[in-house]
Amino acid sequence: MPNANALPGALDGLTVLDLTAHIAGPYATKVLADLGAKVIKVERPGGDPARSLGPFLNDEPGPDRSATFQFLNTNKQSIVIDLENPAGRDVLRQLMRGAGLVVSSFSPAVAERLGVTPPELDREGNLPFVWLTSFGRTGPYRDYRLSETTLFAMGGEMFSHGLADREPLKYGGTAALMQCGAMAAIAALGAVHAKELHGIGQVVDVPLFDVQINSVDRRSSAILAYRFSGRVQVRATGSTIGVAGGIYPVADGFVEATASFGDYWQRFVEMIGDDRLREPRWLQPATQADPAAKEEADGIIYPWMLSHTRQEIWARARHARAMVAPLFTARDLFEDPVLRERGLWAEIEHATLGRLPMLGRPYVLEKTPWRIRQAAPMLGEHTDAILAGAGFEAPAIAALRGHGVVQ
Amino acid sequence: MNDYLPLKGVRICDFSAVWAGQTATMYLADMGAECIKVENPFVWNPMTRAASPRMDAFMSAMLPPWAGGHPNSDPGPRPWNNSPAFIHVMRNKKSFTVDSRRPEGLAVVKALIRTSDLLAENLAIGTLEKLGLDDDAIRAERPGIIILHMPAFGKQGEYTLGRGYGAHIDSVAGSTILRGYREDAPYSNVQVFAGDFFAGMHGAIAALAALRHQRRTGEGQVIEAAQVECSAQMFPQAAMDYAWNGRVAGTIGNRSIEGFVPNGVFPTMGDDRWITISCRSDEEWASLARFMGSPAWAVAPGLQTAAGRATMEEMIEERLAEFTATKDRDELFHVLQHAGVTAGPVLSARDAVEDAHLDASGAWKDLPATADYPATRFAVPPYHFSKSNITIRTEPALFGQHNDYVYREVLGLNDEEIESLRAAGHITDTYDAQLLAGG
Numbered sequence: 017m018p019n020a021n022a023l024p025g026a027l028d029g030l031t032v033l034d035l036t037a038h039i040a041g042p043y044a045t046k047v048l049a050d051l052g053a054k055v056i057k058v059e060r061p062g063g064d065p066a067r068s069l070g071p072f073l074n075d076e077p078g079p080d081r082s083a084t085f086q087f088l089n090t091n092k093q094s095i096v097i098d099l100e101n102p103a104g105r106d107v108l109r110q111l112m113r114g115a116g117l118v119v120s121s122f123s124p125a126v127a128e129r130l131g132v133t134p135p136e137l138d139r140e141g142n143l144p145f146v147w148l149t150s151f152g153r154t155g156p157y158r159d160y161r162l163s164e165t166t167l168f169a170m171g172g173e174m175f176s177h178g179l180a181d182r183e184p185l186k187y188g189g190t191a192a193l194m195q196c197g198a199m200a201a202i203a204a205l206g207a208v209h210a211k212e213l214h215g216i217g218q219v220v221d222v223p224l225f226d227v228q229i230n231s232v233d234r235r236s237s238a239i240l241a242y243r244f245s246g247r248v249q250v251r252a253t254g255s256t257i258g259v260a261g262g263i264y265p266v267a268d269g270f271v272e273a274t275a276s277f278g279d280y281w282q283r284f285v286e287m288i289g290d291d292r293l294r295e296p297r298w299l300q301p302a303t304q305a306d307p308a309a310k311e312e313a314d315g316i317i318y319p320w321m322l323s324h325t326r327q328e329i330w331a332r333a334r335h336a337r338a339m340v341a342p343l344f345t346a347r348d349l350f351e352d353p354v355l356r357e358r359g360l361w362a363e364i365e366h367a368t369l370g371r372l373p374m375l376g377r378p379y380v381l382e383k384t385p386w387r388i389r390q391a392a393p394m395l396g397e398h399t400d401a402i403l404a405g406a407g408f409e410a411p412a413i414a415a416l417r418g419h420g421v422v423q
Numbered sequence: 424m425n426d427y428l429p430l431k432g433v434r435i436c437d438f439s440a441v442w443a444g445q446t447a448t449m450y451l452a453d454m455g456a457e458c459i460k461v462e463n464p465f466v467w468n469p470m471t472r473a474a475s476p477r478m479d480a481f482m483s484a485m486l487p488p489w490a491g492g493h494p495n496s497d498p499g500p501r502p503w504n505n506s507p508a509f510i511h512v513m514r515n516k517k518s519f520t521v522d523s524r525r526p527e528g529l530a531v532v533k534a535l536i537r538t539s540d541l542l543a544e545n546l547a548i549g550t551l552e553k554l555g556l557d558d559d560a561i562r563a564e565r566p567g568i569i570i571l572h573m574p575a576f577g578k579q580g581e582y583t584l585g586r587g588y589g590a591h592i593d594s595v596a597g598s599t600i601l602r603g604y605r606e607d608a609p610y611s612n613v614q615v616f617a618g619d620f621f622a623g624m625h626g627a628i629a630a631l632a633a634l635r636h637q638r639r640t641g642e643g644q645v646i647e648a649a650q651v652e653c654s655a656q657m658f659p660q661a662a663m664d665y666a667w668n669g670r671v672a673g674t675i676g677n678r679s680i681e682g683f684v685p686n687g688v689f690p691t692m693g694d695d696r697w698i699t700i701s702c703r704s705d706e707e708w709a710s711l712a713r714f715m716g717s718p719a720w721a722v723a724p725g726l727q728t729a730a731g732r733a734t735m736e737e738m739i740e741e742r743l744a745e746f747t748a749t750k751d752r753d754e755l756f757h758v759l760q761h762a763g764v765t766a767g768p769v770l771s772a773r774d775a776v777e778d779a780h781l782d783a784s785g786a787w788k789d790l791p792a793t794a795d796y797p798a799t800r801f802a803v804p805p806y807h808f809s810k811s812n813i814t815i816r817t818e819p820a821l822f823g824q825h826n827d828y829v830y831r832e833v834l835g836l837n838d839e840e841i842e843s844l845r846a847a848g849h850i851t852d853t854y855d856a857q858l859l860a861g862g
Binding site: 024026027047051069070071073074075083084086087088151152154155156157160161162163164165166167169170171172173174175176177178179182183184185186187188189190191194195198199200201202203205206207208209210212213214216218219220221222223225226227229230231234235236237238239240241242243244245247248249250251252257262263265270271272274330333334335337338339340341342343344345346347348349350354355357358360361372373374375377378379380381382383384 | 425427428429430431450453454483486487488489490491492493494495496505507508509510511577579580581582584585586587588590591592593594595596597598599600601602603604608609610611614615616617620621624625626627628629631632633634635636638642643644645646647648649651652653655656657658659660661662663664665666667668670671672674675676677679680681682683686687688690695697698699701703707760763764765766767768769770771772773774775776778779780781783784786796797799800801802804805806807808809810811813
């Protein structure tokens with residue numbers, strides 16, 4: 017094994033000026049930073065609001081104690097600039113000269129008010145400028161507000177998520193915002209390729225609404241199905257198609273099973289190993305659609321499930337090639353020895369928090385490894401260094417600080 | 424004409440299947456890579472071109488719309504060319520057919536690999552190896568190639584043989600357990616899964632990064648993007664809360680983990696019409712209270728901070744539901760937004776199609792009819808580049824549509840060789856008759 021620290025990052029040499037805040041934009045630039053880009057995070061006085069998002073270390077709030085912020089900002093550098101001040105915008109334009117990519121999440125109205133739109137920051141249009149907005153820069157909803165929940169309700173497939181006799185249901189956490197961040201990272205890398213290959217800068221709009229409309233977690237499929245057939249995807253009455261499948265309670269939690277029809281059924285039956293389910297009649301479509309047959313199958317399957325643990329069931333499923341998997345909790349994710357051995361978790365070394373675990377790499381790149389070089393920055397931790405790197409002399413930096421332009 | 428395509432000149436040999444792999448290569452194809460799907464007419468890849476090769480009107484109607492809503496609910500003779508579930512991911516790609524299990528077919532695949540910059544796959548573990556295409560064999564054909572593996576649970580470790588679609592990826596990634604009605608078991612999580620979709624995006628990110636390194640240095644590499652590990656990134660708050668505080672998060676329904684109170688889904692007039700409201704700040708709550716006519720309960724001093732509202736969340740949700748129940752959903756959406764409150768309708772597929780903003784902002788593109796589906800509108804990619812021509816440049820690739828291009832122009836075979844491969848069943852625009860008969 018070569019020493020991973022001696023290997024280059026895939027995005028070495030790329031400097032990103034990061035004008036994003038909260039969740040989606042910072043996830044996009046985190047992805048780039050973890051692949052080796054130098055990301056300069058421009059924070060407002062007081063900092064990215066994500067610094068006040070829970071959960072906090074030991075439940076004590078503090079600008080560096082947010083686990084959400086720490087996750088979203090690994091490997092970045094922080095400079096605090098007051099963009100309300102015209103001198104702050106001059107500093108920003110100066111920083112742009114060393115950048116290969118700008119990523120922004122200012123709303124159109126705020127960007128216009130502050131004078132930080134692409135043509136104002138980059139008159140020649142030489143830089144890739146990726147702009148995450150809620151609803152894009154045109155159209156009737158342009159200035160509307162968005163939250164994780166409204167985003168998934170409007171753009172995602174919330175309408176058909178949940179149960180028929182109850183209200184529509186969102187995902188957990190902030191999944192939709194995370195998806196938008198990942199999509200913006202794809203767009204950003206595309207723009208970087210276009211710059212490096214063709215020498216062109218350009219504006220790349222990434223409206224979060226559009227990302228969700230395009231998501232193939234069934235939204236785009238449901239929309240096309242309506243166009244094709246006139247059928248509207250609705251919430252289901254239960255989780256099962258056929259006589260088995262869906263989520264089952266087991267001895268220590270739950271498992272998810274796909275077990276309807278054909279191979280899926282046969283492998284599921286093989287996993288359980290009960291001869292009564294091996295009878296050919298179960299494979300007949302009429303049986304699979306018969307409520308009495310489902311009741312009969314439940315009478316065999318439920319006791320079996322409840323007398324086995326998730327890991328016992330998953331091991332048997334893997335052996336039988338059955339489509340069955342355990343529902344892991346956050347505890348399992350952290351403590352599962354197999355995931356741990358594979359390297360799901362990394363560590364950060366933070367100047368004031370100390371050594372802490374950090375959710376690690378999504379992918380393993382053989383020659384240009386994903387890696388954490390440093391913990392998320394403290395507020396304005398790199399202000400002086402970034403300014404010096406952009407050509408500001410010490411007295412100029414002191415003056416900017418004195419006037420509150422930077423902090 | 425210069426399209427300024429970011430991945431101009433990049434060719435992909437695409438063995439991907441289902442969603443994770445097929446969306447990963449879709450993003451790369453969007454960026455201008457020539458993505459050539461390798462399709463075997465003798466092997467049906469489950470959930471890759473349709474739910475079944477034998478889909479008929481009856482089965483179409485049995486399945487939920489996302490999987491069964493083929494044109495006019497009648498898939499016709501080639502259901503693999505008009506599945507609403509999978510046709511999107513074929514955009515900007517090319518499709519050619521070959522039976523790679525036979526020596527002459529494997530030779531064709533190897534010839535394609537020799538002209539490719541990246542090979543992508545997420546087939547069941549061991550499938551490529553069985554064909555004789557392990558990493559070393561691939562690199563022997565094309566040194567400097569990037570190999571993108573997207574296994575469900577990784578290529579090493581005890582879970583390697585685990586099988587999974589999105590539902591199972593979500594389960595192990597810790598996502599399913601977080602989705603459910605408040606303080607309820609997760610049984611309601613039955614239809615929408617995002618783990619494979621999220622993994623697909625990360626596969627594309629890793630590939631885009633590796634392609635940059637390849638362009639700059641000539642060096643290729645193997646990428647392993649285990650879907651479950653990509654997907655685990657989708658819920659960092661819960662994972663980190665356990666890692667740092669030992670707390671195991673459960674279901675919170677439609678409430679917010681960001682501290683927004685209220686945050687939820689509320690009924691409006693009519694059948695199954697809902698609005699979501701999030702008060703992201705105390706100012707938004709004050710605006711909402713004013714909008715409701717400042718009722719005594721809402722302007723009570725205790726409710727003017729998020730912490731105060733959190734202690735009365737259930738009461739607030741009940742009162743809010745009473746208020747919204749008599750309102751028109753869309754009217755309420757617009758007036759709340761204008762009053763400074765974050766709100767949005769829960770849009771069904773029909774609502775989304777009719778949405779005025781999506782229409783006005785260019786989210787759709789009309790595509791012409793083919794033999795397998797009528798003229799219709801598709802969603803364009805959600806990243807809008809001002810110079811690079813990134814849209815649906817070519818319509819979704821039909822099965823075997825680009826055989827002539829691939830065999831003749833890419834691989835340089837002559838008429839005789841092509842006829843021989845056609846006679847042996849490699850070159851076709853339909854699946855093998857025995858496979859279609861269920862044999």
